[in-house]
Amino acid sequence: MAARERGTIKAKANFNVSEDVAALRKAMEGIGTTEKTLIDILTHRSSSQKQAISKAYEETTNRILVNDLKGDTQGNFENLLVALARPPAVNDAKWLIKAMKGTGTDNSILIEILASRTNKQIKELSAAYAEETKKTLIQNLKTEVSGDFGKAILLLAEGARDESTNVNADKAREDAKALYHAGEKKLGTDESKFIEILCKRSIPHLRQTILEYKNISGKTLQKSIEKEMSGNLEELLVDIVKCVMSTPAYFAEKVYKSMKGAGTDETTLTRVMVSRGEIDMLDIRAEFKKLYQNSLFKEISSDVSGNYGDCLNVICGGED
Template identity: 70%
Template sequence: RALQDDLESLVDAPSSFSAKSGERGTIKPKANFDADQDAAALKKAIEGLGTNEKIVIEILTTRSSAQRQLICKAYEKATSRTLVKDLKGDTSGDFEELLVALITPPAEYDCHEVMRAMKGAGTKDKVLIEIFASRSNQQIKALSDVYFKETKKQLTAALESEVSGDYSKALLLLALGKRDESTTVDVNKAREDAKALYNAGEKKWGTDEAKFIEILCKKSIPHLRQTLIEYKNISGKTLQQSIEGEMSGDLENLLVAVVKCVKSVPGYFAELLHESMKGGGTDESTLNRIMVSRSEIDLLDIRAEFKKLYEHSLISLTQIFLNN
């Protein structure tokens, strides 16, 4: 785990929270793009006997999300049907899920994943944790706007009825999308926060969860990176180790995810991808969600982190798992 303890280099490392879309993604907009041409090719691929999956994959995975939206419009104009409906009618299972994810705008896709996680008995907290710990304020606000547009309800109100306790408090703070965005770091303030966290956890009998929640869910990413360094200096442990020792259940999982994302969002996703592929079967929906939602943000960095952590390339490992 030496990698994770290399805290000092963190402070100046780029952060996916502030990455401009497209800089570190694997998918770039296609040059000489023609939406009508793509729509016609998709129409032909779908309408023939049995879908020509190769053409569908070729088109949808080599266009940017914004270009796919233009293809959807052109397709509807040409056929009077929506592409999403036709793909759902012609494909099934994980493949269908992946194609639908690709043609859904990012904020809408995040929103639908959150809605799916809240649907039915038992909330899929893993999905809520992954999304709310890793998204920027802008992404969370965009997701909330879609939620309101589609349900006429506030997302936070819906979440409140699904989750409870300290975990609920932390999740709702993140779901407000109001994390401090200042980029300057005051080392003394970071040291104060590190001390406050140490006093709220390691140093006392019982844990003051509220303190952890307030600092980790509200303070800026650069400030928290410095706080992680100060914390290690004060307590001799990493903050993640302390949280794992002091807390349990969903609150622990959420705060650990936040700490991992503060350090490195790509590192966090590399771990989740590895988890989704190890053991008995592949967790395709996690695999789909991460690949699609990060493809234009930081998938190049996720690939690099994956290779550093697991000594395999993400591409080779994905091929092995998906062909099994």
């Protein structure tokens, strides 16, 4: 199935851009804001439709839609609406900029975005990043990351993963053997071999390699990485393995962790729900139910409330 068909945010049939612009203006003008209208429009239009709305909004009002949303809403709800109104590549670029801002780097955001995006998405976010910062993503990453982790992140940021869909079982077995000899079978670990294979090979090839690895070593590749590596490199390579096996399951786990325990990590929750809403939210919901015996809709309802919670539940798209 095409990825877009697995999303909950879809294009609106009989889309009328001027009607939407008028409705948004009305919802934000005067005293008070009609939040329901903002939620309804921004969660029931495809990304390209929302870009058409933004363009027409600016032409009609001489104002920028995202700025008006910021001025009219606040907190997590504001962040959620703004992200829904922006193009996906701009969101990814903004999240990466924020992750690298100030002292220290939020490596977990770099890992999540670069481990889970396709070459096309990485090329698009790189272009958006350059437009926002006047520097290339690679240039900025070089000043933020180093060592083996840096090498792996830079490889992913090139967006040059092999995209062939043909799987050669012999080559996958060779790679599985190479990984086994670079880790479990060796005193010390040859990290560069793990980086080269996991950051460059195609997703179908890696799936087969992971199966072959289990046959050869008797344990999962993830377990071996966790034993052999540590820190950011371990987190990155484990996340690549998880995304190779099932991107929806990877994001179901992310969403679960953002709501687990005391307090909610709204930043992660917003990022995942918005970035996957148009792609594979239906699959994330199914994986969530399978992994945690509870529906994502119920989990969101019990964890967040108000307009923010209402909007997330619309993106979630229903009870399972």
